[in-house]
Amino acid sequence: MADPLEHIINRSDTWRGMDTGGNVFAMRSSANSDWHGVDALPTGFAELNRQIALGGWPLRGGIEVLGNDNDAHSMGLFLPTMIALSEQKRWQAFIAPPHIPYAPLLNARGVATEQILMVHPGDREERLWATEQALRSTTCSVVFSWLGTGEYRYAELRKLQLAAAENDTLAILFRSGNAVGQHTPFSLRLGIGPHRTVDIIKQRGGKPSSRIALPPEEDLDNKPQPWQLPGEVIRTRTGQILTPVA
């Protein structure tokens, strides 16, 4: 067998075909074999952890989050992760974020706001470059990168995925929902459903799954958000001008 080919096959992030009996070729670990390292980080949501084959966010494979124009909404999904990663005292990089994360909230929830590194690249090339730099550097515990609606070649994304695989930086890339038909090199592809639900569109070594609920009480130390409490009286001062829509 040619050496370069063998090298690729032996990489732990390469997927391998099955023989007719349904066994993965060769014995060594591959991306879709049962063997996995401890390269997973609990998501903070019990049901989601159960549905992801690794038992949590893949630390080396990269996560692609597909959403529509308001990708911004999905951050509740990653808040427990940000809180957990604060212990690592490394950067939590936000590359090309749609808005500014609100520090008082993060602070109150236990995210170390001084770890948040805001990066505003100028164009698409700079965006890819900055994301790769952040992933390759060992200084980030997580890199959130908003790649936007632009078209990305597989090779460009594969480069990011390889950078993510190099060390223990969690890579979370937000892309437009239009990318759902394209191949992805990342080991987990999520879709954002209605508020506080998430779909697993594709994952290595596991099945897709949809509408996984993310109960807010799980990410807030079992304290429900006030607006989720049943029978909460809406106190509007004026009362008259507002008719809440049921």
Add this chain to the structure above:
Amino acid sequence: MSLWLCLHFPRIPLECLSHRQEHPAIVIERQRVTVANDVALAAGVKPEQSSATVRALVDSPDLQIFERNHAQEARALAQLECWAYSITPTLERWQETGLQLEIGRCLKLHGGLEKLLGDVQAYLLQRGFTAKAGLAPNRLAAELLGYWEDDPLMGVYQDLRQRMTDIPLTLLHKALGGEFSDALASLGKAGIGTLGELIEMPSSALGRRCGPTFQNWIGKVIASHDTAARDFQPPHHFHDRLWFGFEIRNQVELHPAMQKLLQALTRFSRTAQHQPSHIEWQMLRLHGNTEAFEVRSSEAHDDPELWFELSRLNLEQRTLGADIEGLALHVHQFHSRQAAVSDLFGDTHNREPLHSLVDRLRSRLGLQAVNTIALREAHLPEYSQYLSQDTVSLQLPLTGQAQRPFWLFSEPHPVRLENNVLHWNGPLVLLLGPERLEDNWWQQPASRDYYVAQTAAGQPIWLFQDRYSKQWYVQGILP
């Protein structure tokens, strides 16, 4: 016993100036040749010739004639002093064009005399300086022997008087630069031609003939110990420059020079126990403007690799002008070195320092494009945080803010009120509120009632009603 290394740079008046080595070049002072390069010497040019004679001898359009520039020479020597400081703290400038280094106490540190001299030679060759080296227990003898002996290592283990026996008095003339010329002339008349004969003279006779000052001087030349008045005080800035001797055509050609200069900087800053947090590059032209750019690091450090990478990224953002023939590195200010804190038990040993990513990103994207979020004690959400260029921000104790948005809009978005129903991406349902926030009374008073509402898609958002204008705005998105 002290051991002094005298480095004499006879060609520094020319070497400190940018010139083409392959063409004849001379430096003149008061219309007389001071220094000539090999090509000019081969054409018959000699020191002290007039510039007119040189023009007659060298009939070439490529002849380069420079007026002697003492300021540039002094700068080059200062640069050499900073380099020499990494060898020994005991050093001083000697005459106009030399340095004296006391190396007897640091031989072990540098792996022995031969190794040290080898390093010195390699550095000077790399930087294009020609030097005559002399080694002796005192500075005067080191200088004299530097002129006299071809290899300073040959004689260093022999008796000093023996080594100096054959030095002709004419050489003393040169070393003394005109001083004691009467005494030397009178010795010449008395038939004394070498330093050996002079040393052998009875001291009373020498004193009678040449005076006590000269006698004293001879005593110093043969002394086995010599100390400098004081140790060298390293400057609090760093300047170094390199001339390529040709015009560079692309940025990559600058890289080796950058690395060389950064190595010199690192060497200096490590010895002087201080570190730069920002450096300035100057791309030099023979005539015309220099182009400068600064490279910053959020933490002071002296890692040449890191500085090189930042500089390279910075350079890539620029277009290179024409006619660039030299590169200079300046550090205007240093910070005292901070002891590195390393975590023995953490798994951080393989990680690069946190600031290195920030610096790398800023080098390409610009200072403004990378920042951190800092908290501020203020009531209005848009003022309670700010983007900071500092990577260390102050943490304020804030509590009871859990019902706040994850994302804050940079500008509040107006909300439509239609048939008593608020609309923003569909109709909104108010869930919680109001919470009154008022502030900023000293400039533009603000009074707002904040609510949590739910969009048609079920997403909680943060909105407020301005109590003055009655207008509704969405200001953020809850997690």
